[in-house]
Amino acid sequence: MRELQVIIAFSGFIALLLWGVHMVQTGVQRAFGKTLGVWMGRAMGSLPRAFGTGLIITAAIQSSTATGLMITGFAMDGLVSLVPGLAAMLGANVGTTLIVQALSFNPTALAPGLVLIGVWMFRHYAPGRARDLGRAFIGLGLVLLSLNELVTMFEPLKNAPMLGTALDALGAAPLLALLASTALTWASHSSVAVVVLIMSLAHHGLADPTLAYTLVLGANLGTAINPVLEGGYDDNPASRRLPVGNLGTRVVGCLLGMALLPWANEIMTVLGQDSAHGVANFHLAFNLVVAACFMPIVRPYANLLQRFLPQRINPDDPARPRYLDDSAREVPAVALGQAAREALRLIDLLRESLQLTERALLHEDTPAIGRARYLNGAISQLDQSITAYLATQDQESLSAEDEKYLKTILAFSTNIAHAASVSGMGLLGHASRLQKKHWVLESGQQQELQQTMDRLQRNLRQAASLFVSGDRHVARTLAFEKDYFRTLEAEAADRHLERIKTGQIEAADVGAFYLEVLRDAGGVSAYLVNAAAYPILAHYGELLPNRLRESD
Structure with missing residues (x-):
């Protein structure tokens, strides 16, 4: 004993x-x-x-x-x-x-x-x-x-026969x-x-x-x-x-x-x-x-x-960088241009991922969930590669404009990766839950969700355009998308409460689920705004420090 x-x-x-x-x-x-x-x-x-x-x-x-x-x-x-x-x-x-x-x-x-x-x-x-x-x-x-x-403990074990x-x-x-x-x-x-x-x-x-x-x-x-x-x-x-x-x-x-x-x-x-x-x-x-x-x-x-252990490269691997060339590091402008081209690939991958997510949510396409998760993982890996590539760039060779552009690329890449993360953990998780529970969205909810996913695709195209052009007016338009998704969620919440008040308890679970879908869609859009619109508006001094009104 x-x-x-x-x-x-x-x-x-x-x-x-x-x-x-x-x-x-x-x-x-x-x-x-x-x-x-x-x-x-x-x-x-x-x-x-x-x-x-x-x-x-x-x-x-x-x-x-x-x-x-x-x-x-x-x-x-x-x-x-x-x-x-x-x-x-x-x-x-x-x-x-x-x-x-x-x-x-x-x-x-x-x-x-x-x-x-x-x-x-x-x-x-x-x-x-x-x-x-x-x-x-x-x-x-x-x-x-x-x-x-x-x-x-080892002191009394000196004479323990089993350990010896x-x-x-x-x-x-x-x-x-x-x-x-x-x-x-x-x-x-x-x-x-x-x-x-x-x-x-x-x-x-x-x-x-x-x-x-x-x-x-x-x-x-x-x-x-x-x-x-x-x-x-x-x-x-x-x-x-x-x-x-x-x-x-x-x-x-x-x-x-x-x-x-x-x-x-x-x-x-x-x-x-x-x-x-x-x-x-x-x-x-x-x-x-x-x-x-x-x-x-x-x-x-x-x-x-x-x-x-020879190199075996899969040319179709979306996570493999295509433009991050080490030989370009000697000229900072070229290296930053290569990193920007790689960052735009994130938009292409996220666009395809959101299309698959839409099919999974609205058409119960189970294989689309796996493919979308794979693309979201590739986006995360590619973002890490871009971050490490820029971080290892010789800082002493960068001008003030180069440093500013480097930070813009980093912010864009990081926020697109965050958008993919929200889509993967949120929207794709909801798609799996929808199929597992055998829930069916109402026709109005399906139509609204279709419009929401289309809106995300439009915002994604605007984000890519802004990253290249830096247009001030388009940036303001994209920034107002936060208000749109905030209003969309608030109206859906009011409808959900009205159903519960009128005794439609059986629709409570599906209604709460639908609110979570809209909330995560708004989160994806918010990261797109952070990626492309806010850096431009901050440059022109059009962002307030916060949304709080000054106290008396």
Whole structure:
């Protein structure tokens, strides 16, 4: 019974450790996610900068897996070439060791203060960067508390026969120990948590140095598996070059490390006698050696990966950029023109998506829902590619007019992507619900909805025209569409209330559903106004700061 309680407590503290790491990752990514991505894209110009970028980003978000997935995403968009991507992954693997080094000094006394500050920030601030940083502080405090409890737990386990037998078996079978640590790290998505656990085992004498170092090698191998499984999700082998290349460096490093294990303890003893710090130092030394071995040969290694994982391009893939040419970056005006042409493709994709959405809502065309969702996903990916392309443009080469045009393109692209998101999550979701519930709209509602979808198509054409022409009067016309959709929704709401008052309760569900459809249609139109009309009207000084009347 006592052993069962210990196992449950141990599992609980491991779960708390993983949850704390997760909170730190999500907090930092929510607070600086897009900024981190843009900064990473700008800093990947040379091998040393790419290495340092991977190291710093991983130290900030405490996860080489998350960094690997982020860099893989840039590589799949064609915004990061393979060579600096591999260098960044080597830096990310070193960055995760710095976290372990910091935790090896057991700063548990800071935990209550971090949790206190984090909870205050989370409850005091509205949703935003400060609140997300509060989440990160809470997570860091939970990590320190869980580590302290794990260290305390291992003290009475020194003489536990079951644990000793299991560790002795792993010590006698190094390959099995390597695979077990690899599987644990893969399952937990956190090499930091696994290495810290190994440090606790070594600190209490439950794992001899050779076994501890073998388990560390497994942790380094396991953390490279998740980007391979989660990063390359299409049928293009080239999308898997970066994660597979990172896994290759881990495999070679582990083979080298297993061969040098008999001398590892003597080398680590020179750096210090403490066994826990010895594990952290071995973790750092392993990644530094791997980085030192692969950095000089990263270019031929990339050529080898390109040979075995060739590029397979689907010319009909709507998410693939067609005009974002890297060679155009030398002339800012040309680069911005290419980005503007790519942004106009978003209009074409959204037009087709809205046509399919109309068929799904009014004609119960089920296949149209899937195709429209696919196009909306392509719009989101293309918007990310445009954003990253513009963000990585050399800012020093831009004139004041170029900077203004760049921001106009970004605003247009982002708002079109938001319109597609509202259409996908809102209107297409309503179409699926309509078919699932077997509801039938009234003839008047169908006619009004048909006119609404036609109006969206007209607004979309006006938005494309404004993006090219910048016509002031057309911009005012498009801006007044917000009033039209606001009035449309208000009139539909009044009719819905009248039906309920007259006892037509059976029409209440369909009426409420129809209001949601109109509301989301208005949301799509609002983003079109934000994309094309407002930037022009703001330029001419025709926008008020807000809609509030000044108080007396």
